[in-house]
Amino acid sequence: MNILELKNITKKYPGVIALNDVSIEFVEGEAHALVGENGAGKSTLIKSCTGAVKPNSGRIVIEGKAFKSLTPQLSEAHGIGVIYQEFNLVGELSVAENIFLGRAIRKGLIINKKAMVREAAAIFEQFNIEIDPNELVNNLTVGYQQLVEIAKALSQKARILIMDEPSAPLTSAEAARLYEVVEKLKAQGVTVIYISHRMEEIFLLTDRITVLRDGQKIKTVKTSETNMDDLVKLMVGRELKETYPARKACISDEVLLDVENLSGNGVNNISFQIKKGEVLGFAGLIGAGRTETAELLFGAAKKTGGTVRLKGEEVSPKTPRDAIESGIALVPEDRKGKGVLLDMTIRSNTSMAVLERISKYFKVDLKEEKRLAEEYKQSIRIKTPSIEQKIKNLSGGNQQKVIVARWLASEPELVIFDEPTRGIDVGAKSEIYTLVNSLVEDGKSVLIISSEMEEVMGISDRIVVLCDGKISGSLERKDFNQETIMNFASQK
Amino acid sequence: MVKAVDFAKQNGLYMVLFALAGFFSFATENFLVSHNLMNVARQVSMLGIAAVGFAFVLLLGGIDLSVGSVITLVNVVCGWFMVNAGLNPVLAIFITLAMATMIGFANGWIIANIQMPPLIVTLAMMIIIEGVAFLISKGLPIYGFPESFAVIGQGYLGPIPIPVVIMIAVLALGAFILNKTFFGRYFYAVGGNEEAAKLSGIKVKNVKYLVYSLSGFFAGVAGIVILSRTNSATVTAGKMLELEILTACVLGGISVTGGVGRISNVIAGVLILGVLSNGMVLMNVTEFTQMVIKGSVLLLAVAFDCLQHRKTS
Numbered sequence: 082m083n084i085l086e087l088k089n090i091t092k093k094y095p096g097v098i099a100l101n102d103v104s105i106e107f108v109e110g111e112a113h114a115l116v117g118e119n120g121a122g123k124s125t126l127i128k129s130c131t132g133a134v135k136p137n138s139g140r141i142v143i144e145g146k147a148f149k150s151l152t153p154q155l156s157e158a159h160g161i162g163v164i165y166q167e168f169n170l171v172g173e174l175s176v177a178e179n180i181f182l183g184r185a186i187r188k189g190l191i192i193n194k195k196a197m198v199r200e201a202a203a204i205f206e207q208f209n210i211e212i213d214p215n216e217l218v219n220n221l222t223v224g225y226q227q228l229v230e231i232a233k234a235l236s237q238k239a240r241i242l243i244m245d246e247p248s249a250p251l252t253s254a255e256a257a258r259l260y261e262v263v264e265k266l267k268a269q270g271v272t273v274i275y276i277s278h279r280m281e282e283i284f285l286l287t288d289r290i291t292v293l294r295d296g297q298k299i300k301t302v303k304t305s306e307t308n309m310d311d312l313v314k315l316m317v318g319r320e321l322k323e324t325y326p327a328r329k330a331c332i333s334d335e336v337l338l339d340v341e342n343l344s345g346n347g348v349n350n351i352s353f354q355i356k357k358g359e360v361l362g363f364a365g366l367i368g369a370g371r372t373e374t375a376e377l378l379f380g381a382a383k384k385t386g387g388t389v390r391l392k393g394e395e396v397s398p399k400t401p402r403d404a405i406e407s408g409i410a411l412v413p414e415d416r417k418g419k420g421v422l423l424d425m426t427i428r429s430n431t432s433m434a435v436l437e438r439i440s441k442y443f444k445v446d447l448k449e450e451k452r453l454a455e456e457y458k459q460s461i462r463i464k465t466p467s468i469e470q471k472i473k474n475l476s477g478g479n480q481q482k483v484i485v486a487r488w489l490a491s492e493p494e495l496v497i498f499d500e501p502t503r504g505i506d507v508g509a510k511s512e513i514y515t516l517v518n519s520l521v522e523d524g525k526s527v528l529i530i531s532s533e534m535e536e537v538m539g540i541s542d543r544i545v546v547l548c549d550g551k552i553s554g555s556l557e558r559k560d561f562n563q564e565t566i567m568n569f570a571s572q573k
Numbered sequence: 574m575v576k577a578v579d580f581a582k583q584n585g586l587y588m589v590l591f592a593l594a595g596f597f598s599f600a601t602e603n604f605l606v607s608h609n610l611m612n613v614a615r616q617v618s619m620l621g622i623a624a625v626g627f628a629f630v631l632l633l634g635g636i637d638l639s640v641g642s643v644i645t646l647v648n649v650v651c652g653w654f655m656v657n658a659g660l661n662p663v664l665a666i667f668i669t670l671a672m673a674t675m676i677g678f679a680n681g682w683i684i685a686n687i688q689m690p691p692l693i694v695t696l697a698m699m700i701i702i703e704g705v706a707f708l709i710s711k712g713l714p715i716y717g718f719p720e721s722f723a724v725i726g727q728g729y730l731g732p733i734p735i736p737v738v739i740m741i742a743v744l745a746l747g748a749f750i751l752n753k754t755f756f757g758r759y760f761y762a763v764g765g766n767e768e769a770a771k772l773s774g775i776k777v778k779n780v781k782y783l784v785y786s787l788s789g790f791f792a793g794v795a796g797i798v799i800l801s802r803t804n805s806a807t808v809t810a811g812k813m814l815e816l817e818i819l820t821a822c823v824l825g826g827i828s829v830t831g832g833v834g835r836i837s838n839v840i841a842g843v844l845i846l847g848v849l850s851n852g853m854v855l856m857n858v859t860e861f862t863q864m865v866i867k868g869s870v871l872l873l874a875v876a877f878d879c880l881q882h883r884k885t886s
Contacts, residue, residue, distance in 0.1 A: 381772060402774040411772065419772050422765045424832050433762060433773040436755040443754040487773065 083142075084109040084272050085130070085161075085241055090139035092125050097474075099125040100136065101296045107241065112263060112273040114283045114304070117293035117316055118478070118506030123276055126293070127243050130274075131163050132156040143241075162234030163243045166250075168226055172219035177201040179218055180233045204232045207269075208262050224255030231262060235271075242266060243274040248282055249504065252366055253567075260286055278504070280309050292316055313507055325539035326511070328518035331358040332542060336393075337526045338378075338495055343387035346373045349550045350387070355495065355526045360517060362541030363530040365570045370550040371530045372414055375497045378528075379411040380404040391494065405434055410493035412485055414500045414530070416477070420484040423473040427465055428454040430472050430483050434491045457486035461516055478509025485516065496520060497528045502536060514540055534563050546570050586826065586841035593845060597852035604855055611734065615802075617847030618736035619644075619795040620814075620821055621840065625747035626677075626791030627818045628839050629784045632751075634764040634831025635691035637785065639680060640792040640818055642702035643673050644811030647796030649706045652715035652806030655722065662722040670793045676702065677789020678782055685781040699815070706808050716805040726801030736798045743791060748836040760784060764831030820867065821846045823874040830882060846870070 085107040092100040100122045107113050115123050128134035129141065132151035141148045143159045151159075170179050177197040178185075186196045201214035210228055218226060227247060234242055244263075248256040263273055263286055277283055283290060284304060292299040292315040299315050338355040348370045355361045363371040376382040378389060380398030389396055391407055398404035401411070413419040422430055431454040432439065439449045454468040463482045465475060472483055481501065488496060498517070502510040517527050517540060531537040537544060538561045546554040546569035554569030556562075598605040623640055630637045647669050654665035676698065683694050728735040751757040759780045762770040771777050792811075799810055825842025827834030849870070853863050 379772075400774075400776065401772050402776060405774040413769075413772055418766075419768045422762050422769055422832075424765050425761060429758060429761075433758075433770075433775075436758060440755040443756065445753060445755050445758065447753075491774075 082109050086142040088140040090136045092136045098296050103298045105291050107272050110270045112287040114287040114290040115276045121293040122296040160240035162239030164230050166245050170218045175215050177214035180236050223250045241272045245276045326515050331522050333357040339390040341388045345385035346382035347550050348373045353545050358521045360527045360542045362537040362544040364537045364544050364566050365547035369547040371547050405491050408494035410488035411497045421472050421480050426469050428468045431486045434487050478505035495526045499530045590845050593848050601855040613847050613851045614737045615734045617843050618740040619798050621740040621843045622743045623792050623795040623818045624821045625743050626788035628822050628827045630788045631827045632760045632764045633784050637788045638695040638815050639698040641811040641815035642699040643792040644796040646702045646706045647793050648800045648806040648810040649710045655718050656715050673793025674786050674790040677786040681782040681785030685778040714805050714807045820871040
């Protein structure tokens with residue numbers, strides 16, 4: 082039985098058609114994956130189901146009842162629950178209080194805490210999850226917080242659960258537990274709509290897959306009747322020969338960056354070198370100190386000890402400005418929070434780190450600025466009608482390219498990429514890899530931080546593994562091996 | 574049709590302005606006469622001057638409630654130097670403007686280094702400054718300035734009053750800073766995403782020092798114009814002006830959440846407020862009714878800004 086049907090949904094924004102006549106049917110109790118590159122229309126589709134967006138035309142049919150558009154209240158009342166990438170939890174409240182937020186079980190004006198704790202515990206028990214309902218949400222790891230979100234949706238009698246990239250922030254152990262929960266949800270007849278960029282888990286978890294591209298539904302396929310290559314082909318509309326493009330041997334003997342006993346910002350006595358033309362990968366779990374090391378090198382955090390030498394000369398950047406001037410660039414991890422200036426144009430976003438250099442007596446050289454933005458728009462293929470577009474109108478992958486352009490414009494010797502491909506589509510990913518190649522082939526050096534094992538192994542010449550703020554291992558390319566890296570990463 | 578809508582969106586403020594002016598032209602006999610229109614221009618000039626600095630602060634995502642008190646203090650101090658210390662007006666103006674700039678810098682320094690909310694810092698500063706103005710003047714008006722000083726507020730350049738000339742120059746300077754200079758661009762960047770601005774190598778603290786200093790400086794210039802026009806320094810010279818300036822900026826589309834806005838629209842905001850004040854006086858609207866209306870305009874302008882924001886995000 083179809084529990085949810087989207088019929089001919091169209092949603093237009095000024096200048097863009099986000100969804101074009103999309104029809105999808107969701108069967109009760111199935112796990113149904115939505116895949117597509119960034120900008121394919123997945124977010125708009127979810128938002129239409131949750132009432133955050135009103136489609137211009139089409140119908141949403143929930144258990145036989147047709148709606149032109151939904152409101153968040155209607156959507157919830159008809160059993161649609163969503164687990165967003167950013168959680169809607171109050172850290173200062175307990176797990177039970179969060180689950181019943183706004184719907185507290187009470188007698189008159191008095192909240193019945195015992196009953197809430199009991200009911201929360203009952204939900205967790207169904208799924209074999211060990212969480213104390215009295216614990217404050219702030220004290221939980223991201224993985225457990227997500228489970229609280231799921232419990233919250235279930236307590237609202239959700240029959241359709243939409244999960245937006247649920248495994249992105251999780252460690253592999255946490256992800257494995259999430260998969261178990263999804264299986265149990267299916268067994269209970271809950272329909273799971275699963276959005277993910279990770280192919281392996283899509284094939285592990287889902288029954289059917291719908292591919293979206295450029296706002297259109299391309300195809301719905303049974304997971305058992307397709308494979309990864311076919312799926313990628315459907316998503317990008319072209320064949321990707323290999324995800325990790327080959328590069329010429331370009332590592333020189335000259336050491337560009339020499340870090341000795343670097344400490345501070347939660348990092349202890351870290352020593353490593355990067356040669357000119359080399360790609361060094363930083364592997365490790367979240368919180369292992371990789372981003373923290375990058376911040377130290379970039380002058381965004383205070384170091385308490387150790388020395389950093391760039392081309393043999395000691396550098397000690399106290400601010401990002403100092404680092405930029407000595408030839409270090411950092412493409413930060415959190416694109417939205419630390420990278421893009423949403424209300425500014427692509428041109429302004431590109432020139433931001435070099436604005437003073439291209440100014441004469443305070444006045445920005447507009448011609449030079451435009452030239453710069455156009456140059457990078459061409460060379461790293463930023464998809465936009467004009468550099469005068471605001472960056473917020475671009476897809477995630479293209480926003481990331483603009484941020485990369487900002488840093489290339491600063492003409493660095495060393496580029497640090499922190500999770501450069503998180504949340505961006507396959508096509509843009511491969512373009513970022515090509516870019517890394519051309520950087521090192523040009524004699525620059527790259528430090529790349531990535532939580533995706535496959536990526537860090539595919540792109541690096543050498544890998545340093547961090548654990549608990551220290552270096553726990555180092556591997557040459559010929560020794561790359563998932564298990565070895567995992568062992569180093571989880572060493573205590 | 575689409576073109577008409579786009580036109581209305583881009584020029585909505587000026588359409589409101591003309592509608593308002595049209596209304597007062599019919600409702601009163603004395604509005605649409607050149608003498609009165611010049612009067613409006615002169616009345617709004619100090620608003621327009623101070624609004625430029627205030628707009629910078631709003632773009633940065635901050636607020637500066639101390640500008641009204643700075644205007645008062647500038648009146649009292651400049652008057653005191655000229656009358657009680659017998660200082661040359663040029664020197665008195667110079668010292669006073671330096672003082673106003675330093676007050677702004679102090680705001681910026683505290684906000685940037687102690688990371689206190691701008692609202693609280695500038696509110697405290699507003700009270701302190703007002704107190705200082707009372708202490709210096711003992712609450713009494715200061716008057717009897719050198720004749721040459723009156724030129725600034727009462728003189729003409731051809732047919733145009735000097736305050737209007739100063740306002741146009743300041744607005745042009747403000748537009749130049751925002752559109753052409755790198756540090757003007759930094760105001761938007763810091764207001765839009767402070768963390769991203771910092772990681773792009775922008776020295777965020779310096780930007781804050783500069784913006785609040787400029788806010789103090791432009792408030793100082795406005796204060797001098799007022800002093801010269803009224804020819805007497807009183808402790809009520811800048812009373813509640815911060816709210817009028819804020820209203821003009823928000824009417825002019827400067828977002829209270831920072832990062833969005835342009836000077837060309839602030840001019841419209843300033844003029845709308847000026848026409849409204851002038852028209853209400855011509856229609857004999859009482860002072861208290863005026864307060865109700867002006868407060869409502871501020872509320873509406875902010876509401877419009879917030880709704881706009883909700884739509885795009």
